[in-house]
Amino acid sequence: MLLAIDAGNTNVVFAVHDGTEWRGRWRIATEAGRTSDEYAVWLLALLQYAGLKPAEIDRCAIGTVVPAALYNLRRLSREWFNVEPLIARSTVEWGFEIRVDRPQEVGADRLLNSLASHHHYKGPLIVIDFGTATTFDVVDADGAYLGGVIAPGINLSLEALHQAAARLPRIGIGRPQAVVGRDTVAAMQSGIYWGYVGMIEGIVRRIQAEQEAHLKIVATGGLAPLFAEGTEVIETIDPDITLEGLRLLAERNPVPILNRTQARD
Structure with a gap:
């Protein structure tokens, strides 16, 4: 299943897609200093409430307009879900041209x-x-x-x-x-x-x-x-x-699951 993380200036939205439908969506206020462990305590409880297991998450895609929040969101994916996250940025394969100057x-x-x-x-x-x-x-x-x-x-x-x-x-x-x-x-x-x-x-x-x-x-x-x-x-x-954009981008750009040693690096 895919964990999609949309980190905006006001809220961070977490959602899980099982390949057929969205199984849950949760939001939390954006705080750049929030640690990966703080995210995990909150998110794991919500996953359990929705009947989802962390081990079922085998992909993660992150889109953020708050660069300072990216470090801990990436650590959340690596340390708690053992997945190297896909980061939505202009350099990944989008499947379309970005026809702007920068x-x-x-x-x-x-x-x-x-x-x-x-x-x-x-x-x-x-x-x-x-x-x-x-x-x-x-x-x-x-x-x-x-x-x-x-x-x-x-x-x-x-x-x-x-x-x-x-x-x-x-x-x-x-x-x-x-x-x-x-x-x-x-x-x-x-x-x-x-x-x-x-x-x-x-x-x-x-x-x-x-x-x-x-x-x-x-x-x-x-x-x-x-x-x-x-x-x-x-x-x-x-x-x-x-x-949906995160889901489609993850389909175009597969990323490997980490082993336990890599997850701690």
């Missing part, structure tokens, strides 16, 4: 999203990921990664409003009943929600005009369903697209 600068999550989206939905397409940042990634009809757009994430924008303006409270995101808010919280929610809907629609329209084609729109991330309610631009929501 491929090494592209976040692993963006390449993983592109790989899985093209595999499942073909192209050309745009993948919108509502994460710590809101990203738009463009995939050509042949699966090539063409680049994209990076914008501040919704929660970052909310926090910036609260911190920079003394009288604006910290609020949660939600779809407002009306565009014109009749109090401060409603006005803030409207500005964030409809402002991001306008950004989504505007960026998608400009990308399609630049590409001179209609591109399918696939959205992922926890807030994707919320924003899909406010626009017809988003055609497909796929919450597992990054994990």
Whole structure:
């Protein structure tokens, strides 16, 4: 079975795939200093609860945009599962071209999203990921990664409003009943929600005009369903697209199981 680890700026998601389906998904807050043993104590308990045995894990794939977290995630795979992990980076075999000026600068999550989206939905397409940042990634009809757009994430924008303006409270995101808010919280929610809907629609329209084609729109991330309610631009929501990218990448790049001596090195 495959242990897929998606380490983002906010959360680390662990998931197990048995070759047919995902058997479990668990998330923990991203802390660069969290040790491999701390991860193990938490994860092994969850595996046991799901009826899974550590010995059943024979592959591991890690995608991270937090370089400082990689060391202990790699040690987790080696020491607790006896598996050399596959690290998602521009130098592995992706099965498609990365047509940008500096491929090494592209976040692993963006390449993983592109790989899985093209595999499942073909192209050309745009993948919108509502994460710590809101990203738009463009995939050509042949699966090539063409680049994209990076914008501040919704929660970052909310926090910036609260911190920079003394009288604006910290609020949660939600779809407002009306565009014109009749109090401060409603006005803030409207500005964030409809402002991001306008950004989504505007960026998608400009990308399609630049590409001179209609591109399918696939959205992922926890807030994707919320924003899909406010626009017809988003055609497909796929919450597992990054994990699917890790699964597909692991199939293309097999890595050997370590023996016990190697695992301690």
